[in-house]
Amino acid sequence: MIGSVEKLVESDKIRNANCPECQAPNSLTASVYSKIFILKLFPFVYGKTAKVDCSACKRAFPNYKYLPLPIQGKVDDMMSDIHHKWYGYIGYVVFGAIIIFGLLNPRK
Secondary structure (H helix, E strand, C coil), X not given: CEEEEEEEEEEEECCCCECXXXXXXXXXXXXXXXXXXXXXXXXXXXEEEEEEEEXXXXXXXXXXXXXXXXXXXXXXXXXXXXXXXXHHHHHHHHHHHHHHHHHHCCCC
16 A cells, blocks of 8 residues: 555644634534555655534535634644654654664675
8 A cells, every 4th residue: 555645633623713604603623634655554644734624504624724814823723732643653763774774784
């Protein structure tokens, strides 16, 4: 399996924010995803993304940067508090070990 995936890390309500479409109070939910590139069995984490949904009008906002600034700030705060899972770095460790092993044991 080789390819790129997005894995849900956390989902939470955005407090004290109204939907820009239907103006429903406290109806927005932000979901933070880890961007992961998978090369066979080895995952490589390379970023995070967030999507916002309204539970009242069912509108999805895939790019939260187009939402009003107070909502953007709350989503940015949420993203900064969330970290990738530890196993997302296994690919970097394995390939780093292969490179170091190759440098320390040159062929004759």
